[in-house]
Amino acid sequence: MGQHATENLGLSPHWISKSSNFWYRNELPQGGFEFIFVDTSTNSRRRAFDHQDAARKLQQLTNKTTNAESLPFSWIQPAPDALHVRFRAHGKAWTFTSDGLLEECHDAPDEGVPNLLDGEVPSPASDTQVHITFVNHDTGPLTLEWIDFEGNPVFYGDIDIGEERSQRTYVGHVWRLTDASGAVKAVYAAPEHNNAVVIDGGTMQELVVAAEESRTPKRQATSFPRVTIHNYNVWVAFSDGENRQITTNGNRERPYDQRRVYISPDKKHLVAWQYTPQQERIVTFVESSPKDQVQPKLKQIQYLKPGDRVRVDRPRIFSLDTRSEISTDDSLFKTPYHLESVGWSIDSKEYRFLYNERGHQMLRIIGISLGGTVRTLVEESSKSFIDYSSKTYRQVLNETDELIWASERDGWNHLYLYDLTKGALQNQITKGEWLVRSVEKVDAEARRIWFRGFRMVPGQDPYYAHLARVNFDGTGLKILTEGNGTHTWKWSPGERQFTDTWSRIDQPPTSVLRDAETGAAVLTLEESNTTAKPPAEIFVSPGRDGKTPIHGIIIRPSNFDPTKKYPILEDVYAGPQDFFTPKAYSNLTSYREWADRGYIVVKLDGMGTNWRSKAFHDVCYKNLKDAGFPDRVAWIQAAAKTRPWMDTTRVGIKGGSAGGQNAMGALLFHGDFYKAAVADSGCHDNRMDKIWWNEQWMGWPVDQAYEDSSNVVHAGRLRGALMLIVGELDDNVDPASTLQVVNALNGADKDYELLFVPGGGHGAGSSRYGRRRQADFFERHLGGVK
Structure with a gap:
């Protein structure tokens, strides 16, 4: 269940390898785009190359009409000093130098991760928004469709030849572009940053080799002890060649799960999850008018509904020295909706997992010791519901055995620091009538957190996102973005700077380069076009x-x-x-x-x-x-x-x-x-x-x-x-x-x-x-x- 809407493409920096400089693709107010190069040593920006000259020479060499404001490529690879730039156009790789030489090159430009897929897959669940521009340089109009969570295409519009469409979407969501005959011209998965993709006759063909290489299985090194599930039970192979069955209570109704096996760091203990499968709930469809036959087709899917019996997991701990189970009490996690592994403590003394109780009014982090003692490390409760599907956040700090935890216990979604050794709250990290939307990064050594916050600036729309940082002890709270609008940002590789783009529905985007420590703007990248008529x-x-x-x-x-x-x-x-x-x-x-x-x-x-x-x-x-x-x-x-x-x-x-x-x-x-x-x-x-x-x-x-x-x-x-x-x-x-x-x-x-x-x-x-x-x-x- 979700919605999409088209939006203006925000600035997406592409940092140049072995350099602190970057380039980005800028949408022009009158239509079209340009490539901008930013030199962070001088805090200056300029066009990455002479667009008019490049277009003229590309047209001469290919005999194809080329517009300087709508070049037939969306990705470039500049040198760190931008004295030359490489790109792919009309099925060939090119190098264009600062003195105006354009020639075909043998080495293809590094195009990052283009996110083109060699086939359709359902869109994954995601709540991180990005903006993608689809540019049509094919031979005819293209139809844009979103591939939904079940793999079904949802129509979003047509893109004429030479035109582009800006689309708001979510990270990982899959988009299909087809021509008038229905032939697939591109399948694209949205990356983790704003981007643009050009679709031409060679888009899908260029994918094949990379896709085949990515599917080649990698050899895995054999390690011991090695755990397998055979006839529903746990077997362990040891380095001395012994292969021992260590459980006998697994059966078809209560098997052990091969995907839920966790060996302690010191290789002396093992946790394996035994489970009772979910009930069968079949939803049946009749496809009345299939394309490949006259008679209807029957389709059935497993589809749990409210009140149905869910899978019930039961973590069990075993000593690998004695090859036997250590008895534990499950009273703290008897009625789960879902369990998630948190992992072993770094000293191998305790295994931990998240328990989400059926009804979503109780969350616990639970620990099982080597002696079989089961204890609650963190407990969250609510008289209504705990928003586990949107707001659950946990970050274990292994070296100090601490946990950063999100909670709405004071009425707002905030962060808390727990001592896992003691199973006790150390302090509330963030506090106030505002909320933490998501954690951006954690520096355990500096004991700092960077996060996306809502309602942080009085007088602004409470849904506007800002970047802020805070120390683990709750001190040093600082908002790093400025501007009355909702913000998106992208860090430099060394995280000493970041680009900050903000806008409102009634004000086009402004983008600046900021110092990551102070939040100070060091360079204006793009200014808001205040002459644009607000769409709403x-x-x-x-x-x-x-x-x-x-x-x-x-x-x-x-x-x-x-x-x-x-x-x-x-x-x-x-x-x-x-x-x-x-x-x-x-x-x-x-x-x-x-x-x-x-x-x-x-x-x-x-x-x-x-x-x-x-x-x-x-x-x-x-x-x-x-x-x-x-x-x-x-x-x-x-x-x-x-x-x-x-x-x-x-x-x-x-x-x-x-x-x-x-x-x-x-x-x-x-x-x-x-x-x-x-x-x-x-x-x-x-x-x-x-x-x-x-x-x-x-x-x-x-x-x-x-x-x-x-x-x-x-x-x-x-x-x-x-x-x-x-x-x-x-x-x-x-x-x-x-x-x-x-x-x-x-x-x-x-x-x-x-x-x-x-x-x-x-x-x-x-x-x-x-x-x-x-x-x-x-x-x-x-x-x-x-």
Whole structure:
């Protein structure tokens, strides 16, 4: 469950090997791009080479039209002094010197890690945002698709010849580009930094050799003792040739796990995990219209739902000297949702693991000693939920046997330092009515932490990210970034400097080079283009309690006329795992498409979403139907009071996945305000959806709260116009969730529209046809500009 939106590509430095200098690709305000070289010894910047001369000579040698502002390559390899630069263009490698000589070279330029894949794989879960620019230098238009978490393509738009598209995405997420015939031209996995990729006729071919080399297995050195699982039990091979079975209690119902074997550093003890497998929960799909045959196909997947039996792990400790188990008590970890290994202490005296109790109200770091004593080293508890899926952080400092730990125990997500030898808290590291979003790096020797923080600067949007550092003892807190906007940064190889880019949705990016120790700006790299028209307006207004600020944006049509009345369309996604209103400068392509159809489009984050205070987040607990709607309604009404062109009598709402649940819920629980809704691939009953997401927010065991938040149970309350969209092969949210809503609506004698998509996966409504049907629906039920 997640959302994407297009955004402006931020600055991404590429540090030059054996040098503190770097280059980057700069997007020009009038379109196109340039390559900039930065000399950190003089704190100066310049073009990396003569673009006009290089374009002219490249065109002469290749007979292919070449534009100096849109060169047919996105990566260069400058010399440390930039006296020459290498690049790849039109299937060949080139060297261009500072005195204007362009010639083909035999050594291909080092293009870093291009992240081109030789085949599609599902996108991994990730919450680290990056920005990618796709540049089309192929022979025809390209279609851009995101490969979702189940391996299904989701359409994102077309890129014409010679054009480029900036895309916000997440680290590791996979993108496919195909031509008009459907041939795959590139498969790309987003790297850990902002980047650009040029797609031409040779993009995929250049991959083959590197891909084959990467798949060549590496020889592993044999080490002893060597542990294997045979017939469900643990066997250990020793260096003297002895191979001994050391367990006899493993069986099909309770086997040992080969992937969960941990030998102590001194090689004298072993921990092996025995487990009871999860229950079988099969979700069945019928593919009605397969492309390769006339008859339908059956597809089945394993898919745990709330209340199902999860895998239960049981760590057991063994002495390798006696070849026997050391007895332990499991009362401190008897009801797990999930366990994770933390590892052995450096002195081999204790094995540690993380215990996440079922229901997500208890987290523990547990230690097992060589004598079998089991103790709690760290314990975290909550009356609502512990946000294990977003905020769990631990960093073991082996040399001092300490642990850096994240907790919301004081109402804000902060860092704490624990003494693991004593199993006791030493001190709280960060403190205040702000929060730690993520830890960037830890210097154990200097006893310092660098982290990404939210709400750190008074008067700024609480979701704006800043880089800060602090000492282990909580002293020396310093914010290293400056500028009223959300910040991204990239460290130099020696971490003595970093680039800092910040922007707001109403202000284009500014980028500077900063000193890593003081945070002082030593060189301005790119300044904000203040003449650019903001793509959206930022609006802040109190929520349901009359005091908590709710932050959102308002997007007007390009041909906006303040003398007219416009219907309002809210794009909703209230999943508690994150916040969803764009903060960085963005072209907001998907929102702009709807605004230009004649709507005032709004996007905001109400209570119950993430990365504010714990109290703000807890509103969602056992209450997903809330979805922040009291805040959303108050926010829209407040905006309309000073914007007479916003027509609050015609408010529509659209969303997909968890947003689909929210969109339909708007008509069930707030049908006096919302008049029309489109729910795409909705999770309409949390008992029907994936276990991890729903038990995280709705709790365990499954109780009345699940029924209270169910769109199926409350279908009879429907007011307004509803359109449901579902793909028959959606293996993210069980399609039966939507069809159970359909059944309940039929039983309640309610009118609605249903778009059922044969072969469609999650987000089936994002196709061209799906978007056109949604547009027709809202035009009929909300009307146009008046």
